[in-house]
Amino acid sequence: MASIQLEHVEKRFGDDVAVRDLSLDIADGELLVVVGPSGSGKSTVLRLIAGLEAPTAGRIRIGGVDVTDTPPQARDLAMVFQHYALYPHMSVRDNLAFGLRMRNVAAETIARRIEDVARSLGLTPLLDRRPGQLSGGERQRVAFGRAVVREPRAFLLDEPLSNLDPRLRGSTRAELALLHQRLGATMVYVTHDQEEAMTLGTRVAVMRDGAIEQVAPPTEVYRRPANCFVAQFVGNPAMNLLPGASWRMAAPQGLETPRSGLTVGIRPQDIALVGPDEGDTAGRVELIEPLGGTALAHVRVDGLPRQLVRVLLADDADIAVGARVGLRPRRDRLHFFNGSSGCRITATDESDGHGSD
């Protein structure tokens, strides 16, 4: 296994910049998830690491060795895509063996590796079937198994689960996390699904417009998003972002930015609905969406006519559409951002208010 470093990597397609000045240090054995909206450059980053694209600037190192000019075959990495291509006329066993046979690996070694990988991925009973006789999740496991038997230096996974149904995606994701633990393999996993990123990654790199906005462990990205973009991208339901002046609440001491220049972030689960005169602000419930176990209230707050504030409720909360309510955010869960740059503002007295969860 090997570490991977990108140093000031840039990739242009003509005049379009797909990846801009991107530096990233992926430790040996780490599972790094790259997450971001469509077109943000995630697949391009993987293809650059794999050697399928050449950077227009910057260097790439694998295991400490500069591979920027090394062809893909010589990098010894395995890629798994959303649209895996299994050979339909071959059994699962032959699909797993194919790449090794091409490399003239000894038959005994092939047999042993296939047995090990099939056991760890639950493929043993399926070895004699053909891809057409497998479910989508089983096929995806075979595609992944084909990468694992090669014993590459790192795995590059590009949305490998996105064509599975949500339930299967959840269980396959858990299998993948277990496999990562067992193999201790370096993995770079691309997804546009923030939930997948949060549950899977030891660290998460959030991309936008070809650049990394934040790279940190999932809890850090969630609790201390670096800017408004990350704040709204990570977490479901999404964080409320409100103009600082619209909200009657104390900003933390030591904050230098005037209230009018602030954007205040509050997650829907960090606001309590109280009596109309008891909160920091008041409004009217416009919509309640049941989410199963919880419900999401959309509140039209006085003085904020163009924006609905989302509040997460217990689904048995006694609140009806049309009710006047007060909103009381948890003060230790407020996020402050610079209203123009969007960057997080750290007040001089900001302490870690999340110690209790």
Ligand SMILES: Nc1ncnc2c1ncn2[C@@H]1O[C@H](COP(=O)(O)OP(=O)(O)OP(=O)(O)O)[C@@H](O)[C@H]1O
């Ligand atoms: N071969 C190419 N030629 C020209 N432009 C490209 C090429 N490949 C990617 N791009 C552009 O680079 C940008 C990043 O694309 P990329 O595929 O890396 O995004 P992504 O984050 O993987 O998106 P998605 O979530 O939709 O897969 C996009 O604007 C895309 O149009």
Ligand SMILES: [Mg+2]
């Ligand atoms: Mg992509």
